Amino acid sequence: MRKLIITAAIAAGLMSTTGCGPQEDDMKDKTIEAAAAEARADIDALAALLGSSPEVRQDVISDCVPGDDASGKTLDYAVRVQVEPGTLGRLKTEVAEQYEADGWQVKLDPGTNSVRFAKGSETIGARVFEDRGSAVVSGSGGCVK
């Protein structure tokens, strides 16, 4: 019986799940449209740094927790570009250094074809597929309530 009570108590705690965690202060006054516009611009900018012929592969604003309207809204945005050989190396060195200098937190994710950048509630990740001459830059502007 004790386990049942524990289970119910814990489940009751889970009910309070509201999705996105505490965001940066600047998120409080932002609309999802504004946050999304900023994120799109930053993702487009990084994509342009890496390659050419951008194609938007995903651009959707949805609930932070699927089906939970009260959980806030978040952007999922992805752009594909064509890249030249050596782009992954450039991403992991000069591009990463440039972003770090601009105040972005950089994660090089060793052993992968990817680098991630974060600033405030905004996140960007770039993955380079050298063998097929492409890269995908994607991210989110964070969860806006």
Next chain:
Amino acid sequence: MATVVIPAPPPAVPPLDADPKASSVSSALRRAGSTTSSVADWAHDSGAPADWSGDAAEAASHARTSFAAELDVVVAVVAHVAAACERYEAAISGLDSQRETLIDERAALADRQNDFARRAASYEEDEEAALVSEANTLQGDIDAYVGRVESWQTSLTRAEDTLIAAFQSVDSPAEADQFAAAQSQGVQAVMDRLVDSGTLPEEVRGMDATQLREYLVDHPDVARTLMEQSPMPGATGPEGLLAGLVQPAFTTPGGAGELHEQRRDDARALFEGLSPADASLLATLFPSTVGGLSGVPFEYRADANAVGVVVALDDERANLDDLQDRHDHNQEDGDLFGLNNDDLEGDIGDAEDRIALYESILDNDRQIILFDPSGDGAIAELHGDIGADTQNVGVSVPGTTTDMSSFQGVANKSDAFVADSDGDLAMISWMGGDLPDDIVQDAPFANYAHDLGPSLADFSHDVRQEINHSAAAPNDAQTTYLGHSYGGAVVGRAELSGLDADRVLHVESAGMGHDIQSPDDLPDSQDGVDRYSMTAPGDIIGDIQGTQVGDNIGHGADPDEFEGTIRLDTGNKADGTPNIGVESHSDVFLRQSDAYFNMLEVLNGGTVTTYREPEYEDPPLYPHPGWTPEQTGWKTPGDRIDIE
């Protein structure tokens, strides 16, 4: 006086020249068929180059249409012979096994015959009666053996003849055209029958699948009529074959599984034996039969389910109208405090979400490979393509509160994984049936997972078949089943039913599945599955993992501690703060967070970071009652490991 007749030695089993491992032939044919089908699709979808005009453009368009039609014939013929090869391989594999049994049987009979011949060469009179009886028994056994050898030989000859006939039926251009035309006529005959019987209006006669679908979108009443159609048993051609796949059948005890597998193969052979245009039309004409039928190629399941979505959209719009009427009434019904004014807002929101989903499916040709709008709904969607670039296929299984109205969020996450993998990864969002609606009242109970687990396991064989029959087959594409929250318990129960997976990933998972406490509880089929798990510190689900009471409460072992499972880091959110606490339960999916990145790497067979120990603040000198330490970071760095 009786005479002891010594039976002749049993004859040898004839040789089996065919190698049961000759599946490379059909695999090569399948690849060729898949590639040709892709070219045919391109030819169908493309017209003249955009900057061409006038006669040249018309001629180019005509040439491409003719080219596409000829390719359709090639696709149908290649699929026909590939299916024949696969049936032959299956037959040879069975015959090879039977031959080994017959060889052993012959050896035993030969030993008996030798021994008997030695003893019968010289015997006393009082032994004669027993020897005669023994001779009769031995002769009977040898005769039965000879009968089995003859039956085996007959089966071999039949398998060879069937294969030869399949090739001969299409071994000239004229015969290939005739074969494709006969198949096509079979499907067109179905259309004609449905029109003649008044099921379909005259104006759709002669439409192809694309035209018919466009018509149905504008005429949901006709779509509804099609949903009520079933293929007629005893019909000739593809309709009859389709009817045979869903007919009740008697089987031996335990034979239902074999029959289901055979029907999965037969369904694949039926649709791959048709031209893409005919297969699409057949699926559209019998949507309720084809939409979830195991073995039907996913693109045709999607064609069928589009019809179901048309009907569901029509129903949902009517439902929304009704809800809004009642909502409006509630505002004006004069109840003193307006207590019922908001009663229907949730239902209205859900109906609007479902309508948005259905409209999106139809507007964007989304690949819905399972669809049932009844109750909370069942739906599965393929994101991306399973094609020549595909190295991995992931299946995402969501958890508590997911239903048709919230499925779009699950689909968005799968789309994100696909977009970030640029063609290497295809995803399937799978909500195969009813999931718990409520975390307290429903989620502790295992019956949802009991129901869904076997369905997911069965679906996994469809996924594997789809991969093996696609251009991704040479890539040895790997599958990952990702179960989030209650979905983890579903994946676990699917393993109990033989889930065909290369990798399993438990994400904030409720458990390994009711009654699964160790790998010993799983069938041998799961021995090769690589398992990963991630649970963020402070996610309350971590406190119920490993809890199980009675027959229907709890979800088996804690995935993070299950033998052989590699626990992964959930790390930080994208903003650099640890992804912890109650909200981490869903925050793990935040784009580019450490947890999301680890999931993406598992799905793609890349490099992941293993579990990091949380680091907490030091306790104050005099902690107040109820003080709990806050996590300040990570004590250990985790290891970087390659996914196998």
